[in-house]
Amino acid sequence: MKNVIIGQYIPGSSFFYHIDPRTKIIAVVVLMVATFLLETIWQVLIGFGIALILIIAGRVPIRKIVKGLKPLYVLLLFTLVFQIAFNRVGTIVLDATMQISPFSILFMIAATIIWRLLASFKKFSLLLFFAYLVGLFFIMKNLAFSPLWTTWQLTIYDQGLIMSGFVIIRLLIIITLSTVLTLTTKPTELTQGLESLLRPLKAIGLNSEDFALIISISLRYIPTILDEANKIMNAQASRGADFAEGRLKDKVVQVISLLVPMFIIAFKRSEELADAMESRNFVPGKPRTRIHDLKFNYRDLITTVITVLCLAGSILVKVL
Amino acid sequence: MGIQFKEVSFQYPGWGKQFFEALKDISLTINDKDEFIALVGETGSGKSTLAQHMNALIFPTSGTVEINGVPITAKRNKKIKYNSIRQQIGLVFQFPEYQLFEETVEKDIMFGPKNFRVPEEEAREMAKKALNMVGLSDKYLTRNPFNLSGGEKKRVSIAGILAMNPKILILDEPTSGLDPAGKKLLMNLFKSIQKETGKTIIIITHDMDLVYEYTNRVLVLNEGMLEFDGTPDYLFHRHDIDKWHLDYPATISVLRSINDKFHYNLDIYQKTIDAAVSTIAKAVQS
Ligand SMILES: Nc1ncnc2c1ncn2[C@@H]1O[C@H](COP(=O)(O)OP(=O)(O)OP(=O)(O)O)[C@@H](O)[C@H]1O
Numbered sequence: 075m076k077n078v079i080i081g082q083y084i085p086g087s088s089f090f091y092h093i094d095p096r097t098k099i100i101a102v103v104v105l106m107v108a109t110f111l112l113e114t115i116w117q118v119l120i121g122f123g124i125a126l127i128l129i130i131a132g133r134v135p136i137r138k139i140v141k142g143l144k145p146l147y148v149l150l151l152f153t154l155v156f157q158i159a160f161n162r163v164g165t166i167v168l169d170a171t172m173q174i175s176p177f178s179i180l181f182m183i184a185a186t187i188i189w190r191l192l193a194s195f196k197k198f199s200l201l202l203f204f205a206y207l208v209g210l211f212f213i214m215k216n217l218a219f220s221p222l223w224t225t226w227q228l229t230i231y232d233q234g235l236i237m238s239g240f241v242i243i244r245l246l247i248i249i250t251l252s253t254v255l256t257l258t259t260k261p262t263e264l265t266q267g268l269e270s271l272l273r274p275l276k277a278i279g280l281n282s283e284d285f286a287l288i289i290s291i292s293l294r295y296i297p298t299i300l301d302e303a304n305k306i307m308n309a310q311a312s313r314g315a316d317f318a319e320g321r322l323k324d325k326v327v328q329v330i331s332l333l334v335p336m337f338i339i340a341f342k343r344s345e346e347l348a349d350a351m352e353s354r355n356f357v358p359g360k361p362r363t364r365i366h367d368l369k370f371n372y373r374d375l376i377t378t379v380i381t382v383l384c385l386a387g388s389i390l391v392k393v394l
Numbered sequence: 395m396g397i398q399f400k401e402v403s404f405q406y407p408g409w410g411k412q413f414f415e416a417l418k419d420i421s422l423t424i425n426d427k428d429e430f431i432a433l434v435g436e437t438g439s440g441k442s443t444l445a446q447h448m449n450a451l452i453f454p455t456s457g458t459v460e461i462n463g464v465p466i467t468a469k470r471n472k473k474i475k476y477n478s479i480r481q482q483i484g485l486v487f488q489f490p491e492y493q494l495f496e497e498t499v500e501k502d503i504m505f506g507p508k509n510f511r512v513p514e515e516e517a518r519e520m521a522k523k524a525l526n527m528v529g530l531s532d533k534y535l536t537r538n539p540f541n542l543s544g545g546e547k548k549r550v551s552i553a554g555i556l557a558m559n560p561k562i563l564i565l566d567e568p569t570s571g572l573d574p575a576g577k578k579l580l581m582n583l584f585k586s587i588q589k590e591t592g593k594t595i596i597i598i599t600h601d602m603d604l605v606y607e608y609t610n611r612v613l614v615l616n617e618g619m620l621e622f623d624g625t626p627d628y629l630f631h632r633h634d635i636d637k638w639h640l641d642y643p644a645t646i647s648v649l650r651s652i653n654d655k656f657h658y659n660l661d662i663y664q665k666t667i668d669a670a671v672s673t674i675a676k677a678v679q680s
């Protein structure tokens with residue numbers, strides 16, 4: 075089976091790994107709230123600086139965090155473009171006439187091709203993309219010879235830039251915080267922490283223990299089920315249902331030939347698991363002990379103090 | 395033609411950078427005619443992994459598997475029609491649950507032939523014939539495969555491969571979980587298929603009695619290495635097979651202890667119970 079690591083947890087032993095999951099969850103939530111209290115670009119920059127210091131101190135691999143940001147590139151870019159194009163506050167930093175002509179279209183196509191060709195250097199993909207955008211800008215500004223098709227005015231105000239920086243950095247802080255949480259906490263610990271935190275909700279009928287049990291069993295069985303899917307796929311492939319070959323119509327039948335045994339086996343497995351649990355005296359809803367009890371230690375104290383300081387700081391700058 | 399392994403190694407990926415080396419440097423040739431091969435070895439020795447190489451379900455990490463002239467290497471090759479390889483080499487899986495999915499036994503057995511473009515009516519005929527071959531009557535055709543017993547499922551899954559009429563037939567523990575009569579019936583079926591059509595048949599099994607009685611070649615795997623390739627007679631004449639975690643067939647064990655206890659000098663290498671009994675009878679009478 076392909077390597078499947080559920081969640082983003084990477085084993086390690088630095089400070090963050092030894093904090094009680096409950097402390098971590100609450101700290102992350104509180105720090106996120108604190109981040110949203112900040113109002114100026116300088117404040118979020120300082121916040122980002124603090125987040126960076128914490129990450130480096132906790133020896134969390136920055137590479138992993140950057141990786142965690144990948145799915146959000148589009149969102150970040152959209153924010154940037156939106157702010158730059160529509161924010162009309164402050165002083166003008168750039169006012170350029172953009173022109174489009176058959177020539178510039180040709181240049182743009184060429185630039186796009188070059189960009190896609192270079193895109194195989196995955197490491198610099200973001201940098202390349204920005205270079206591509208700058209290139210487009212340059213082409214439209216300077217390389218449009220007649221006959222012109224259209225012209226338009228690109229006006230950028232300084233507040234647009236500052237606001238987009240503000241929004242992006244705030245987003246970065248929040249993502250960094252949640253990534254640190256998921257990188258340094260096992261999924262099982264997370265659910266255990268959540269369960270413990272949600273326990274008071276029993277009063278309104280939400281049983282956090284059942285909830286946590288469901289989540290941890292699901293997590294436990296994801297690799298098993300993937301493994302099983304692989305076996306079924308092989309068994310069907312040996313009867314001529316290779317997913318990589320065949321026509322679309324055949325593929326539909328082949329997907330069914332995969333899904334049906336998967337469901338049957340999953341149901342059977344869950345029934346067996348239920349029997350196995352009951353035969354070992356599991357009674358739903360009854361209190362249970364655990365192997366790893368959650369315990370607070372001095373690290374939780376340090377975390378709490380830092381968190382409270384951050385929150386107090388951001389409340390202070392808001393009020394003052 | 396047939397199947398050639400050339401220095402084949404295979405690793406299962408594990409967590410992170412770890413991996414598990416399931417096959418180590420295996421070279422071997424299997425003819426596509428007139429072989430009845432047993433693949434034996436202790437649990438986890440790599441038998442199922444080796445079998446899945448034989449119809450290109452998994453690709454070697456290094457080395458080449460040549461199947462009917464088509465070389466299979468680590469990389470998937472767009473030019474190779476893997477499906478047609480799998481039509482030629484039928485593999486019955488160890489666990490039938492992974493294979494059955496249709497709502498009736500008939501449809502399930504027809505799945506293979508239909509994938510290989512056999513017309514509907516012909517496939518239906520084949521399904522019925524294959525089902526009867528494995529000892530199940532026509533009334534099973536309309537049964538739901540999921541409601542069958544373990545042994546019945548096993549037989550249906552074997553029928554599903556038989557219906558494809560492959561040139562080489564590989565069966566991963568076909569007799570596990572079957573009653574003695576069913577075991578005999580299936581082994582005799584494989585034997586008669588082998589005799590009548592000359593197809594090569596490969597069975598994976600832990601049952602040395604079957605190995606000795608039916609097959610004419612044994613491959614012994616131990617910790618992913620091919621330790622022995624030869625006739626069962628030659629294998630069981632050795633005195634060190636327990637280093638591969640193998641046992642002797644019941645006939646040999648019994649006759650050997652009779653020789654030891656009563657100081658007879660019987661020929662202990664008898665393939666069947668009947669032959670062993672008549673050897674003993676002869677000794678007692680004289
Ligand atoms: N999907 C997999 N991922 C990782 N390791 C595997 C996988 N399948 C099998 N293995 C390992 O490879 C080794 C060989 O497995 P294989 O299934 O080929 O054994 P086997 O000889 O068929 O055993 P058995 O007699 O129990 O069927 C085993 O040690 C097993 O743990």
Ligand SMILES: [Mg+2]
Binds near residue numbers: 488566
């Ligand atoms: Mg096996």
